[in-house]
Amino acid sequence: MNASQNADQNSSLNPNLSSNLSSSDYAPKKLVIASRESALAMWQARHIQSQLQALYPTTEVSILGMTTTGDQILDSPLALIGGKGLFVKELEQALADGRADLAVHSMKDVPMHLPPGFALAAIGEREDPRDAFVSNDYDSLEALPAGSVVGTSSLRRQSQLQAHFPGLKIESLRGNLQTRLRKLDEGQYAAIILAAAGLKRLGLEHRIRQALDTTTSIPAVGQGALGIEINAERQDLYAILAPLNHAATAACVEAERGMSRALAGSCQVPLGAYAELHGDTLQMSGFVASLDGKEILRESLQGTVNTPEALGQSLAQKLIARGADRLLAGLGQH
Numbered sequence: 233m234n235a236s237q238n239a240d241q242n243s244s245l246n247p248n249l250s251s252n253l254s255s256s257d258y259a260p261k262k263l264v265i266a267s268r269e270s271a272l273a274m275w276q277a278r279h280i281q282s283q284l285q286a287l288y289p290t291t292e293v294s295i296l297g298m299t300t301t302g303d304q305i306l307d308s309p310l311a312l313i314g315g316k317g318l319f320v321k322e323l324e325q326a327l328a329d330g331r332a333d334l335a336v337h338s339m340k341d342v343p344m345h346l347p348p349g350f351a352l353a354a355i356g357e358r359e360d361p362r363d364a365f366v367s368n369d370y371d372s373l374e375a376l377p378a379g380s381v382v383g384t385s386s387l388r389r390q391s392q393l394q395a396h397f398p399g400l401k402i403e404s405l406r407g408n409l410q411t412r413l414r415k416l417d418e419g420q421y422a423a424i425i426l427a428a429a430g431l432k433r434l435g436l437e438h439r440i441r442q443a444l445d446t447t448t449s450i451p452a453v454g455q456g457a458l459g460i461e462i463n464a465e466r467q468d469l470y471a472i473l474a475p476l477n478h479a480a481t482a483a484c485v486e487a488e489r490g491m492s493r494a495l496a497g498s499c500q501v502p503l504g505a506y507a508e509l510h511g512d513t514l515q516m517s518g519f520v521a522s523l524d525g526k527e528i529l530r531e532s533l534q535g536t537v538n539t540p541e542a543l544g545q546s547l548a549q550k551l552i553a554r555g556a557d558r559l560l561a562g563l564g565q566h
Contacts, residue, residue, distance in 0.1 A: 260472060275433050278295065342461070355457055356460070366431075367441050383415065390502065392448070447517070450519050451506045453485070483537050
């Protein structure tokens with residue numbers, strides 16, 4: 233598959249993942265993983281590093297730590313400075329110029345359309361996909377007094393919080409996980425909302441006071457899953473990375489991304505999607521909201537695991553039939 237062919241489907245996993253060839257036939261001498269330098273990103277890179285080293289004991293697997301634009305600009309909401317792509321473009325440049333062989337991302341940070349020439353080679357098994365309520369003084373969202381300040385960087389979380397708890401004051405919260413926790417501990421917020429997966433991966437599960445039900449706070453697309461991105465022309469890497477792909481997680485994430493793509497999803501759009509696999513059936517829910525949370529459109533749908541992208545697109549069409557286009561148009565997306 234050449235780069236131009238890949239450009240048409242680089243938002244989905246490459247079909248070479250289904251290869252039945254033995255992974256031992258492809259053990260490379262060296263692999264370099266590009267990663268952001270935050271503690272969580274480095275944990276994720278080391279997690280993939282350890283899996284690769286277990287698969288290929290003779291391979292030297294190293295990590296190239298990088299600071300991305302998204303890590304450098306912390307005084308503005310992501311929606312105003314370019315979106316989630318700011319966390320991946322420097323890593324993609326390292327792939328393009330050969331400094332790295334693969335990049336590890338939180339799937340919720342991966343734009344819905346990858347640049348031409350790049351592909352997702354694998355999606356790892358999902359950690360807890362839920363949002364987490366973190367507070368030093370309150371046990372739950374329900375316990376927060378009216379007027380309490382809650383920090384989040386996500387329009388998705390903000391819209392759902394304001395829909396369920398209109399008396400709360402939502403303020404922007406940027407920075408890596410440790411920075412956000414520090415701001416909470418300094419008393420800048422009564423509570424903050426974080427991804428449960430990140431807290432658990434860094435051994436900070438004890439900070440979670442309440443895990444928010446996925447019906448109360450529908451997660452971000454791909455939340456809790458790790459993706460491995462490569463230069464699409466690196467045919468050698470598809471078979472090498474195939475054992476790291478978790479088929480059930482990949483199907484769920486592809487369905488979620490299918491919905492988001494159909495709705496032009498980005499940081500500027502308050503939307504979420506969450507799919508679960510039950511046997512051979514994907515059960516999926518999704519929403520689109522106004523910025524203030526006063527209008528939220530929710531829909532659910534189920535379909536076959538064999539056509540996750542189509543399921544996501546169908547759910548998007550149900551939301552559009554309910555008026556999602558009107559909400560999106562008000563956000564400048566259509």
